[in-house]
Amino acid sequence: MTSNTMQILRNVFIGLLLGFGLVQAASAAEAFGGVSYKTVTIDGLDIFYREAGNPKNPTILLLHGFPTSSHMFRDLIPELADEFHLVAPDYPGYGFSAMPTVDKFEYSFDNVAKIVDKFIDALALDKYSLYLMDYGAPVGFRIATHRPDKVEALIVQNGNAYVEGINNNFWEPIKEYWKDRGAVNKGLDNDWWKNVKTAYNKPNMSNDEALRFLVTLGATKWQYTNGVRNLGTISPDNWGHVQPLLDREGNQEIQLEMFYSYGTNPPLYPEWQEYLRTHQPPTLIVWGKNDEIFPAAGAYPYKRDLKNLEFHLLDTGHFALEEDGQVIAGKIRLFLNKQFAKAPQK
Numbered sequence: 001m002t003s004n005t006m007q008i009l010r011n012v013f014i015g016l017l018l019g020f021g022l023v024q025a026a027s028a029a030e031a032f033g034g035v036s037y038k039t040v041t042i043d044g045l046d047i048f049y050r051e052a053g054n055p056k057n058p059t060i061l062l063l064h065g066f067p068t069s070s071h072m073f074r075d076l077i078p079e080l081a082d083e084f085h086l087v088a089p090d091y092p093g094y095g096f097s098a099m100p101t102v103d104k105f106e107y108s109f110d111n112v113a114k115i116v117d118k119f120i121d122a123l124a125l126d127k128y129s130l131y132l133m134d135y136g137a138p139v140g141f142r143i144a145t146h147r148p149d150k151v152e153a154l155i156v157q158n159g160n161a162y163v164e165g166i167n168n169n170f171w172e173p174i175k176e177y178w179k180d181r182g183a184v185n186k187g188l189d190n191d192w193w194k195n196v197k198t199a200y201n202k203p204n205m206s207n208d209e210a211l212r213f214l215v216t217l218g219a220t221k222w223q224y225t226n227g228v229r230n231l232g233t234i235s236p237d238n239w240g241h242v243q244p245l246l247d248r249e250g251n252q253e254i255q256l257e258m259f260y261s262y263g264t265n266p267p268l269y270p271e272w273q274e275y276l277r278t279h280q281p282p283t284l285i286v287w288g289k290n291d292e293i294f295p296a297a298g299a300y301p302y303k304r305d306l307k308n309l310e311f312h313l314l315d316t317g318h319f320a321l322e323e324d325g326q327v328i329a330g331k332i333r334l335f336l337n338k339q340f341a342k343a344p345q346k
Helices: 003-033 076-080 109-122 136-146 169-179 191-200 207-215 217-225 237-246 251-264 266-279 320-342
Strands: 036-042 045-052 059-063 085-089 128-132 151-156 283-288 309-314
Touching: 036 109, 045 076, 045 109, 059 076, 059 136, 076 085, 076 320, 109 136, 109 251, 128 136, 136 151, 136 266, 151 320, 169 191, 169 207, 169 251, 191 207, 207 217, 207 251, 217 237, 237 251, 251 266, 283 320, 309 320
Parallel strands: 059 085, 059 128, 128 151, 151 283, 283 309
Antiparallel strands: 036 045, 045 085
16 A cells, blocks of 8 residues: 555545544534523413523523513523523513413512522522523522522622612602502603603603503613614614514503512512622622613622622623623633632532
């Protein structure tokens, strides 16, 4: 056999080995890296969720905010699926989960947290880190205080647990709504809400009517675009996905129930803060500092109660993942790998 022939055979063999390796890598990526879209029945309700990554890896339970769903994590999930197991449910009335009417289901943070708690059991999630954003914070803190031994870490992105985070113009009429759902023009004369009254040409508005503005297309776009550095980075697919779901018959009433139920959260802040002080979960703060709903004033108080805290204010708005998703993914990866290097993995 000539040296040329041997060289050709050697190259073919190496090529076959490399090809086999690529196939194996692709199979592994497909098995654990690709995002799956699933549904599980909880208390008779179909709960939709996204899942990716090897379940043997550390789990991150991603809890979404208003007015979106697990859709907000669509890019973060595949970004981290090589090292983590990620699960992101849609709450009842949101995304692709069941949407019973308000007379058939209690839309409250207590009840939504119970559904998510049962969802955790249905998927047999033993330990997990919680990603808390907007509505995900009151849902997640209820879960954490109920079963603190299951929580390995917290990732807090514009998720509030302190009164400082809701002492701003945006929340004034909502706080009045908690006191009286029939309130008229209460808390609506500050600079933020005056713009809404001007747009509707109504010097006097009921608080109910004013809060319904928050489920309109204009408000949805504002939530995604306000405070961002570059509007060109924010995909219109966001409101293209969210708004049709908000516009479903009966969904506006669901959102009003949740606005009202948010009033049950501030009385629980002391309990959540005590959980932080007592259990000291390792916590990563990645907060869009230009958010007018949950401004940076709500991020700083976490420093009072936590010792193992990594704190980052990002120059973006409410939905920080839209503009700084890769930055946040990188910080999550580094932070969690550091935490899990200190303790035995599950």
